[in-house]
Amino acid sequence: MTTSKVRAWPQIVLTGFMGAGKTTIGRALAAQLEAPLFDSDALIEDASGTRIGDLFGQLGEPKFRDLEHRCITAVAGRPGTILALGGGAIVCEATRASLRNCYIVYLEISPATSLRRIGDPSSRPLANTGELTQLLEAREPIYRSVAQLILPEQDEPPEATLSRLLAALPPVYHPA
Numbered sequence: 001m002t003t004s005k006v007r008a009w010p011q012i013v014l015t016g017f018m019g020a021g022k023t024t025i026g027r028a029l030a031a032q033l034e035a036p037l038f039d040s041d042a043l044i045e046d047a048s049g050t051r052i053g054d055l056f057g058q059l060g061e062p063k064f065r066d067l068e069h070r071c072i073t074a075v076a077g078r079p080g081t082i083l084a085l086g087g088g089a090i091v092c093e094a095t096r097a098s099l100r101n102c103y104i105v106y107l108e109i110s111p112a113t114s115l116r117r118i119g120d121p122s123s124r125p126l127a128n129t130g131e132l133t134q135l136l137e138a139r140e141p142i143y144r145s146v147a148q149l150i151l152p153e154q155d156e157p158p159e160a161t162l163s164r165l166l167a168a169l170p171p172v173y174h175p176a
């Protein structure tokens, strides 16, 4: 007889600034927990048929946030899954409300590391403004206020960050 895995744990949501590693760590975590991954930027690109870098400019931020909210709400709260957010998704109050039953992890990152990791800023429109530090300072209290778990930045490869995250997750996320 085969037994199917019961996926009762609350959805893990990764939030944090651009380049914090939400997508990278989300993929690795999904592989480790053998769980489906949603990435809100990818969902938006699929829904619109347009790259984020172009879409942001075409729509402007308010309309982009509306679309982002709809894409996130469609998958928010699904037990046993992982959701990597876009860096600014959490600034939208309605999006925060959609995530109220999730386990939210804030991946911290400094402005300097963010800039270094982003590399080509054309894919992240807001990285072009030259006001990265102010933007991060403005968002920091929001990231912090929604998070059940805050993972401080360390100079390490993604595999090491994944290990720290796995060790810090509550027992419900640990395989029996």
Ligand SMILES: Nc1ncnc2c1ncn2[C@@H]1O[C@H](COP(=O)(O)OP(=O)(O)OP(=O)(O)O)[C@@H](O)[C@H]1O
Pocket: 016, 017, 018, 019, 020, 021, 022, 023, 024, 025, 041, 084, 085, 086, 087, 088, 117, 124, 154, 156, 157, 158, 159, 161
């Ligand atoms: N410890 C680490 N954790 C995560 N990513 C790391 C780490 N060290 C280096 N990186 C690199 O930093 C980059 C993180 O980019 P990633 O797209 O995952 O960020 P993001 O948080 O999803 O950004 P965005 O908000 O734009 O979606 C990747 O190129 C990854 O290889």
Ligand SMILES: O=C(O)C1=C[C@@H](O)[C@@H](O)[C@H](O)C1
Pocket: 017, 018, 041, 052, 056, 085, 086, 087, 088, 089, 123, 124, 125, 126
């Ligand atoms: O920090 C932000 O506001 C953004 C981050 C990216 O993930 C994308 O969602 C988009 O470039 C906006």
Ligand SMILES: [Mg+2]
Pocket: 022, 023, 024, 041, 084, 085, 086
């Ligand atoms: Mg990402």
